[in-house]
Amino acid sequence: MSDQDSSIKTKTTESNQAINLAVSAVNAPLQEEMPFAVIQGKELTILPKDLYIPPDALEVILEAFEGPLDLLLYLIRRQNLDILDIDVAEITRQYLGYIELMTSIQLELAAEYLVMAAMLAEIKSRMLLPRQQAEEEDEEDPRAELIKRLQEYERFKQAAEDVDELPRMGRDIHQATSEAPDRDQQRPHPDVDIKELVTALADVLKRSEMFESHQVEMEKLSTRERMSQVMENLRDNQFVPFVALFTLEEGRLGVVVTFLAVMELIKESLVEIVQSESFGPIHVKAKTS
Amino acid sequence: MNSDLIKKIVEGALMAAGKSLDITQIERLFTDDERPPRDQIKAALEEIDTDSRGRGFELKQTASGYRFQVHQELATWVNRLWEEKPKRYSRAMLETLSLIAYRQPLTRGDIEVVRGVAVSSEIIKTLQEREWIRVVGYRDVPGKPALFATTKQFLDYFNLKSLDDLPALGEIKDLTELDPALELTLAQGVASNDDGEETLVVGMPESIEIKPETVQVEPKDDSQTHE
């Protein structure tokens, strides 16, 4: 066990003595000549005012225990008892003593502690029930479940201590290193398989074919589609300059397609075309029926 | 390649690496045409081990391979190299880690059942950040809780080659050993007599002095406990 742990344990033990003294102080009126005497079934609810408890002592107790199972184990081991020999009534009394003390000084207690208190009380009451001889055969010992859990927890409590004792990197053992020789930083060339070369060529050739056919499709402009676009431009029933229908960026082919579209629209009598003077600007307007 | 050079190469690489190297990594130090058979590499490792006897360091095989490490018995002196004291781990962390190590794979809930208290997320996070534990799957129950297991880094850190090298778990006593005599003591009670020895005393359990250690509290301790 580590030094830290044992220092906590030491504190805990001192605090326990404080509690024991608290117990005896309560009982003092009953048996003055024997200070560490009996509790007559009375629950411990009030701390005697004259009793000094080191500040934070109970918090230390609580922090020192890894939960209700750990506290129970402590209570059992303190009496040098085997887990199998636990006297539920007594353990319950002691356990409740702790819980009462802690709640009485308003320590926030994890819910698990209270659950355990209830469980102990239940086991205790079952143990006290008179049992029929016949029933004893098949009825399980009420303590069985608790004992199982205590044993299981104790195993891992021990395992944790064993693991803590293992030689550990940086504490007991240290990585040995020597300075590495000078590094030459030249990066090696990647390997290339001839198949990669052939595949790359196949890819690039295939792509260049696709590229070419793609361009041809781009140039295929539909006159019908363009007719719709022109009609769209004339939607507002206004005269639009003829030249404004063309998009020069489309190049020669684009201009031709637009021209054909306008011709087609005139032929179908969908648009009218107006030129107010010779060589003057031509305007186009959608026909209104 | 002669065996002496092989040995030197392996030794030099292990020293320069500053961490464990496994056989495959050692093999990769050699080009395809110069690579010695695995047997020869293992023989070299054995020889290195022998050569290092009686020195300040040793060759150790852990989970992720071979490494040179400074002897445990020298830790007292070597630790003086560093101002900081080696870190301590809390009981909660060690218990959680041990449960994962011995019972893997298991969920956080499984850990909580054994420990009887909630496992803090902080502990799980720390263990994962240290790469001592990792999630290896999810249990097929509602909520799909993560299943944790330990890593090679965990074994390396604790100087272990495999999980089999963990200290044996304590045995669990069979419940059939439950002392039937206790039935008696339940009906009766244990008390101390004047000599401080335990005797069986008939009576109701509640009315009985049970804590033997309270008898041991000596008045002189009061100075320590009360002030």
Add this chain to the structure above:
Amino acid sequence: MNSDLIKKIVEGALMAAGKSLDITQIERLFTDDERPPRDQIKAALEEIDTDSRGRGFELKQTASGYRFQVHQELATWVNRLWEEKPKRYSRAMLETLSLIAYRQPLTRGDIEVVRGVAVSSEIIKTLQEREWIRVVGYRDVPGKPALFATTKQFLDYFNLKSLDDLPALGEIKDLTELDPALELTLAQGVASNDDGEETLVVGMPESIEIKPETVQVEPKDDSQTHE
């Protein structure tokens, strides 16, 4: 303290430190009452030096003290620990190379016409540095662009006697059919997950390892897979 323990402590501390320690630092390993005289520490260092002869490492005295160092003559092998796995050539690089191989001699402009994109100077430079391509003349057009062709080293690397031995383009299909693993790796990529287990990961063709043997790469050697 006996001289053997002193020697072990000094040796262990030097190994654990992984850097130079001077005499004062070594002295500080010992408490006041156990500290040996300086002569004895120096004698220990000399003995350590002698013991290390013929091993993969040696004790070196540097300006800042003593340290263990791996023999320089082992650099070739030991440095493979950190050898970066060569980065794979980009698709642009392979396409450029294949065009030069199959269509030589040709200019950078010729390559750009077929690939549809500019060829980076970096690619041409790398191929020239590897001595796989060279300038064999200049085309007699404005700007006098360089004409590239492959070299004898290129043929040697690919184990070809002459350019006639390059696989015919018509064979490409057969080639991929011959090697189903190639198609597999083209459709997928091999990657390692954090658990050190191999999984198949679907990826874009650009991110693909083509060589089937990459499947065998073990994930544990972090040092060699810095990609």
